[in-house]
Amino acid sequence: MRSWVQVLETASYRNVGKGRKRELHAPGGSSGIGLETSRVFALRGAHVIIAARNTEAASEARKRIMEIHPVARVDVLKLDLSSLKSVRAFADQFNSMNLPLNILINNAGVMFCPFQLSEDEVEMQFATNHLGHFLLTNLLLDNMKTTAKSTGIEGRIVNLSSVAHLHTYPKGILFDQLNDKKIYNDKMAYGQSKLANILHAKELSRRLKEEGANITVNCVHPGLIMTNLMRHSFALMKAIQVVTYLFWKNVPQGAATTCYVGLNPQLKGMTGKYFADCNEEKTSAHAKSDALAKQLWEFSEELIRSAK
Numbered sequence: 001m002r003s004w005v006q007v008l009e010t011a012s013y014r015n016v017g018k019g020r021k022r023e024l025h026a027p028g029g030s031s032g033i034g035l036e037t038s039r040v041f042a043l044r045g046a047h048v049i050i051a052a053r054n055t056e057a058a059s060e061a062r063k064r065i066m067e068i069h070p071v072a073r074v075d076v077l078k079l080d081l082s083s084l085k086s087v088r089a090f091a092d093q094f095n096s097m098n099l100p101l102n103i104l105i106n107n108a109g110v111m112f113c114p115f116q117l118s119e120d121e122v123e124m125q126f127a128t129n130h131l132g133h134f135l136l137t138n139l140l141l142d143n144m145k146t147t148a149k150s151t152g153i154e155g156r157i158v159n160l161s162s163v164a165h166l167h168t169y170p171k172g173i174l175f176d177q178l179n180d181k182k183i184y185n186d187k188m189a190y191g192q193s194k195l196a197n198i199l200h201a202k203e204l205s206r207r208l209k210e211e212g213a214n215i216t217v218n219c220v221h222p223g224l225i226m227t228n229l230m231r232h233s234f235a236l237m238k239a240i241q242v243v244t245y246l247f248w249k250n251v252p253q254g255a256a257t258t259c260y261v262g263l264n265p266q267l268k269g270m271t272g273k274y275f276a277d278c279n280e281e282k283t284s285a286h287a288k289s290d291a292l293a294k295q296l297w298e299f300s301e302e303l304i305r306s307a308k
């Protein structure tokens, strides 16, 4: 089995280097794994759009990338994934810029938040981690299809999921009780949203295959990395880290699987899969369910319709 270092170094992102410039869009690219992913992609010649709710922090991140690599092409656009209105505004702005779109990294996320509803009245972890990315992906898909067709380069969508998808509510997704504060569990709600990332990728990948679109959709678990994600559970995660320190990665190691799945030519045509440590990995029974993936797709569409 190859280690993550070899894969990141040997992937070499050949198509990018050969003057076939790629456009990358990375929601949540202003810190943690997303920032490192943006840095690596920019270094390899991709034009990176960092989509962030905190554009000041994202501009600071952009500055840091530009200091290391002055010829990098990195731009920042405003996007709050917990707001469907913001997602629509972002997509309108991006699509009006007439930029091609080869790679979409659905990276942004929140974890273990206390119970809260989004402005669209959807439980916050589900709203941010799944629903915002679901709508965003749908609104950028025509651009991605056109780009893939006109350039002949395979489009790639990567959803940042987690091994935490194994720890969700017993039914997987709480379709009937998503917003029920009484049964809310911050850990299981996170697991539910990460399961939704996998089911989203699975159903989208099936639909794109059926259409014959030259776009793949995969999921990754980046590993365990101490980032701002832990802000609601810092003491707990620090305690866990003490006894499991061998399993933790630093941020560049955490970004390696995303970079691998987003760019490595060896993964051409591979879609609907889940990766960890740059290898295909097994998922839970819920994550394997075609019926659940279809139900989540319809449920997400309905949530978006009713939030209008």
Ligand SMILES: NC(=O)c1ccc[n+]([C@@H]2O[C@H](COP(=O)([O-])OP(=O)(O)OC[C@H]3O[C@@H](n4cnc5c(N)ncnc54)[C@H](OP(=O)(O)O)[C@@H]3O)[C@@H](O)[C@H]2O)c1
Pocket: 027, 028, 029, 030, 031, 032, 033, 034, 051, 052, 053, 054, 057, 079, 080, 081, 082, 083, 106, 107, 108, 109, 110, 111, 128, 160, 161, 162, 163, 221, 222, 223, 224, 225, 226, 227, 228, 229, 230
């Ligand atoms: N770290 C881990 O151990 C680990 C393990 C498994 C999976 N993951 C997944 O990896 C992804 C990246 O996590 P990370 O560890 O890099 O965490 P992070 O440093 O907190 O990065 C998450 C990014 O998402 C952004 N974000 C959060 N809510 C947003 C919203 N409503 N709209 C737009 N952007 C938003 C954050 O922006 P702000 O700076 O404004 O908050 C931040 O830039 C997440 O999807 C996470 O679930 C991480």
